[in-house]
Amino acid sequence: xxxxxxxxxxxxxxxxxGLVRAAPDADLIAVVxxxxxxxxxxxxxxxxxxxxxYWLGDxxxxxxxxxxxxxxxxATEELRTFDPDAAWFGLGDLDLATHLxxxxxxxxxxxxxxxxxxxxxxxGIDATIVPMTEDRVETRLDVVAEGREMDLHFQEYWIRRxxxxxxxxxxxxxAERASPAPGVLDAIGAADVVVICPxxxxxxxxxxxxxxxxxxxxxxxxxVGVSPIVGGRPLAGMADRLMPVVGLEVSAVxxxxxxxxxxxAWVIDEEDAGLRARVRDEVGAQVAVTDTVMRDDEVAxxxxxxxxxxxx
Amino acid sequence: xxxxxxxxxxxxxxxxxGLVRAAPDADLIAVVxxxxxxxxxxxxxxxxxxxxxYWLGDxxxxxxxxxxxxxxxxATEELRTFDPDAAWFGLGDLDLATHLxxxxxxxxxxxxxxxxxxxxxxxGIDATIVPMTEDRVETRLDVVAEGREMDLHFQEYWIRRxxxxxxxxxxxxxAERASPAPGVLDAIGAADVVVICPxxxxxxxxxxxxxxxxxxxxxxxxxVGVSPIVGGRPLAGMADRLMPVVGLEVSAVxxxxxxxxxxxAWVIDEEDAGLRARVRDEVGAQVAVTDTVMRDDEVAxxxxxxxxxxxx
Numbered sequence: 001x002x003x004x005x006x007x008x009x010x011x012x013x014x015x016x017x018g019l020v021r022a023a024p025d026a027d028l029i030a031v032v033x034x035x036x037x038x039x040x041x042x043x044x045x046x047x048x049x050x051x052x053x054y055w056l057g058d059x060x061x062x063x064x065x066x067x068x069x070x071x072x073x074x075a076t077e078e079l080r081t082f083d084p085d086a087a088w089f090g091l092g093d094l095d096l097a098t099h100l101x102x103x104x105x106x107x108x109x110x111x112x113x114x115x116x117x118x119x120x121x122x123x124g125i126d127a128t129i130v131p132m133t134e135d136r137v138e139t140r141l142d143v144v145a146e147g148r149e150m151d152l153h154f155q156e157y158w159i160r161r162x163x164x165x166x167x168x169x170x171x172x173x174x175a176e177r178a179s180p181a182p183g184v185l186d187a188i189g190a191a192d193v194v195v196i197c198p199x200x201x202x203x204x205x206x207x208x209x210x211x212x213x214x215x216x217x218x219x220x221x222x223x224v225g226v227s228p229i230v231g232g233r234p235l236a237g238m239a240d241r242l243m244p245v246v247g248l249e250v251s252a253v254x255x256x257x258x259x260x261x262x263x264x265a266w267v268i269d270e271e272d273a274g275l276r277a278r279v280r281d282e283v284g285a286q287v288a289v290t291d292t293v294m295r296d297d298e299v300a301x302x303x304x305x306x307x308x309x310x311x312x
Numbered sequence: 313x314x315x316x317x318x319x320x321x322x323x324x325x326x327x328x329x330g331l332v333r334a335a336p337d338a339d340l341i342a343v344v345x346x347x348x349x350x351x352x353x354x355x356x357x358x359x360x361x362x363x364x365x366y367w368l369g370d371x372x373x374x375x376x377x378x379x380x381x382x383x384x385x386x387a388t389e390e391l392r393t394f395d396p397d398a399a400w401f402g403l404g405d406l407d408l409a410t411h412l413x414x415x416x417x418x419x420x421x422x423x424x425x426x427x428x429x430x431x432x433x434x435x436g437i438d439a440t441i442v443p444m445t446e447d448r449v450e451t452r453l454d455v456v457a458e459g460r461e462m463d464l465h466f467q468e469y470w471i472r473r474x475x476x477x478x479x480x481x482x483x484x485x486x487a488e489r490a491s492p493a494p495g496v497l498d499a500i501g502a503a504d505v506v507v508i509c510p511x512x513x514x515x516x517x518x519x520x521x522x523x524x525x526x527x528x529x530x531x532x533x534x535x536v537g538v539s540p541i542v543g544g545r546p547l548a549g550m551a552d553r554l555m556p557v558v559g560l561e562v563s564a565v566x567x568x569x570x571x572x573x574x575x576x577a578w579v580i581d582e583e584d585a586g587l588r589a590r591v592r593d594e595v596g597a598q599v600a601v602t603d604t605v606m607r608d609d610e611v612a613x614x615x616x617x618x619x620x621x622x623x624x
Binding site: 039040041042043044072074075076078079081082083086091093094096097098099100101103104107118119122 | 351352353354355356384386387388390391393394395398403405406408409410411412413415416419430431434
């Protein structure tokens with residue numbers, strides 16, 4: 001079975017661990033959002049690629065909820081003695097190795113796809129992890145902060161400013177000129193199933209679908225998604241703040257509507273069982289209901305099994 | 313008293329600690345070699361500026377002989393798991409903070425002089441540390457390695473390849489188009505004394521003097537230098553391999569000849585007392601003889617006192 005998963009960060013990482021357990025013989029390709037990528041102190045940082053890699057490589061820190069396990073922050077703590085404001089994007093010492101390796105490889109002419117594959121190999125990952133594009137696409141937010149309009153990189157909005165600003169608009173800058181990374185369209189075209197991971201529909205999956213050709217290719221395949229919204233709240237992140245900006249209700253129904261015209265099936269949480277009929281009627285997708293709060297790999301595996309079964 | 317010191321890395325750092333003790337009320341400006349600077353994994357690394365800063369800031373690791381005290385190497389060790397060859401330039405976790413801060417500041421438009429001053433302030437340093445230039449000047453070596461000609465950055469020759477290659481030529485690339493950093497010529501012009509630290513004359517002090525205007529400005533002032541060569545060997549580094557390439561004898565006399573036309577006085581080690589007459593005759597400088605092996609700050613202070621006294 002060939003499976004393509006569209007993936008953001010933490011929710012995707014958790015789910016993909018379950019997917020690998022649920023379908024160990026599947027040929028899995030994770031197409032990962034790069035709209036959050038940024039240059040930090042000269043280093044190329046790709047938060048979603050790294051989250052997925054660290055999760056699949058069993059190197060993720062589940063307690064902290066980001067970054068690597070057994071991590072230390074000596075460089076970042078020291079950096080704060082230079083300038084308390086200089087280190088708002090916390091880079092762990094082990095995590096720095098990933099960014100140093102990636103930056104050096106990119107500047108040596110290696111493609112982001114190849115670097116990503118090299119990093120995945122370092123973590124012993126069997127699945128294929130690919131960036132959505134090798135071109136620069138940047139999720140930017142128009143916000144009103146302290147009474148004035150600002151244009152922020154997603155990470156500035158989310159990490160630096162704690163998602164406290166009033167968001168007026170969300171753009172996938174550069175997406176219209178971007179090409180899918182090599183192999184992405186072929187992989188989707190050959191997929192028996194495309195899975196949309198329980199990631200932020202606006203700033204994680206949205207950018208992937210905004211790369212020219214991707215949405216159309218996905219629309220041709222059987223597609224199942226898992227709702228990242230449970231009981232009207234995101235399990236992680238700030239989707240509740242961003243979904244209304246693009247006219248989406250903060251619910252398992254609203255998240256499904258983000259994928260209008262794509263979904264054949266949609267997995268929602270038991271807490272949202274009452275929304276089953278609305279998803280069916282408003283989105284036209286089959287609905288599966290299960291416990292989607294992936295507190296461990298066993299639950300994640302069950303969610304993945306439910307998603308794959310929902311299509312058949 | 314206004315003192316300008318021309319400085320390379322470790323030998324200069326040791327000596328400058330002594331100079332600060334010997335002349336605590338002096339207005340000290342260290343003009344530091346930047347020919348060894350390089351981009352490492354996207355980060356701007358300035359080995360000599362950092363050595364001088366860590367020495368003057370009492371953060372240098374005297375045991376290891378480079379980098380910061382109480383250092384760890386988690387990022388670098390992790391990087392080696394990606395590619396054993398990727399981390400030939402070992403960056404400590406604390407040291408990384410310096411490079412991250414510098415890179416971020418430079419890319420934000422701050423000048424190298426201002427970044428250097430900010431870093432010195434972080435380490436509580438009273439002396440002024442300035443780069444020789446803010447322009448890119450790179451010490452490059454033409455070598456024959458494994459039977460073929462190669463053009464290596466100084467750090468590749470020294471750190472990566474362990475100075476094992478046969479050197480045919482040494483260039484200060486970009487020097488002819490470089491300008492001294494702001495204030496350098498004024499500082500030299502106003503100096504009561506210019507001190508040439510016991511650094512490699514070819515690849516540490518040579519690049520500073522190769523920046524247009526610097527040699528001429530130094531020639532106008534009283535100049536004293538300390539020999540980095542003791543008993544025909546450098547106290548550290550690879551000057552013994554590079555001095556012959558530019559026609560210099562590997563001795564306290566040869567090192568003095570590197571500064572032909574500049575030196576008013578030259579400090580040599582007791583072991584080289586027999587060279588006193590040759591220095592006087594061949595270089596035309598006064599000669600002071602003392603123990604120059606700076607095993608601690610007390611010896612360094614004595615060397616500095618001897619140097620300052622040699623001019624009067």
